[in-house]
Amino acid sequence: MPSSTRTTAPPDVTGRPLVYDGKTPFPLSEPPRRSSAERIHLAVTGLIVAFPFLALVLGGWLLWGSLIGPLDVLLALLCYVVTGLGVTAGFHRLLTHRSYTARPALGVALAVAGSMSFQGDVIAWVALHRRHHAFTDQPGDPHSPxxxxxxxxxxxxxxxxxHVGWLFSGESPAAERYAPDLLADRHMRVLARVFPGLCVLSLALPCAAGWALGGSPHAALTALLWAGLVRVALLQHVTWSVNSLCHMIGARPFRTRRHDRATNLWPLAVLSFGESWHNLHHADPTCARHGVDRGQIDLTAFTIRLFERLGWATDVHWPLPGRLDNRRV
Structure with missing residues (x-):
């Protein structure tokens, strides 16, 4: 249950500190004045969010009288795993929380894969997620339910x-404050600039693979649908479900900070590559493994373990029994 103890939240636009008791709506702040560039950004965001509907319409047209083929399934699975691990092992556990140290080439490869998930450029993603942890479920959290x-x-x-409304709030945490390490990294700056191109590549690659392996424009189009549009939509909503459902539904075996309601939601464990073991993550954010109890599948942790054995990752922050015991409810 949330604590009734009041805490001081970030000040509002007047400079007065905001007080939050864990139950009432967040104090309102003045809506931001949006520039032309920000309005364009919101329009592009809307287009990305509309992907599931675009995929549905296109799928109905393509599959009228036909079925999805094994090539489509294999390409979709491959693209989902690559881009999904780019987000979880790259954007999240490596770049946001520094749960391990990766060789430069691996870090860049993961950042490229994460960028191809259509979830924002790497610097903006990290800055926003760090702000989420700084103000979890209290004023200042960009996507608290x-x-x-x-x-x-x-x-x-x-x-x-x-789940999705925060994408249109216009809130953009300052990278100078929340991600100065990435701003100082030349490779990350370049990847942030070429993010739109990586999104195009994320759709072009499965389309080209479908044409090359299927031998027809129809095969290219179905690959674009399933391994491109549908894969992007599914991964987006799985990630957004960690923001929404994993703060409202599920178990809380570990203590978190005041007002932090992060939960473990097992049905999402496989699709999210272990990210839905969210309660432990908020109890110990730098831990490289989120599913720490028996039977908790964490494919991202498995991948990081593989990187470690190959010599591509070092200084991995694996869970320590005593540290976990101190955080259990």
Whole structure:
């Protein structure tokens, strides 16, 4: 249960400190004035979020009287695993939390793969996620499902906000404050600049592979649908579900900071590559393994272990029994 103890949150636009009790809606701040560039950014965000509907319409047209083929399934699975691990092992556990140290080539490869997930450029992604951890489930958190309070209506509204609504809020945490290490990295700066091109590549590669392996424009088009559009949409919503569902539904075997309601949600464990063991992650953010108990599948941790054995990763922050015991409820 959330604590009723009041805490001081970031100041509002007047400079006055905001007070949050863990139950009431977040204090409102003045809506940001958006520049032309920011409006264009929101329009592009809307296009990306509309991908599931685009995929549905295209799929209905393509599959009228036909079925998905094994090539489509294999390409979609391959692209999902590569881009998904780019987000979890790269953007999240490596670049955001420094759960391990990777060889430069591996770090760049993971950042490229994560960028191809259509979830934002690497620097913006890391800055936003670090802000989420700094103000989890209290004013300042960019995507808390408790933004509108803990009433049923407030939580339903907050669930929509945490899942997708935050993308249109216009909030953009300052990279200078939350990701100065990435700004200082020339490779990450380049990858952030070429993010749109990596998104195009994310769709072009499965399309080209479908044509080369399937031998026809139809094979290229179905590969674009399943390994491109549908794969992007599925991975996006799995990631966003960790923001929303994994702060409202599930078990909380580990203690987290005041107001932090991060949970473990087992149904998402495989699709999220272990990210849905979210309660442990918020209890110990730098830990390289999130699913630490028996039977908790964490494919990202398995991948990091493989990197370590190959000599590509060092200084891995594996869970320590005593450290875990101190955090158990």
């Amino acid at each position: 408790f933004r509108y309070g803990t009433t049923l209506r407030g939580q339903l509204r907050g669930l929509v906000h945490a």
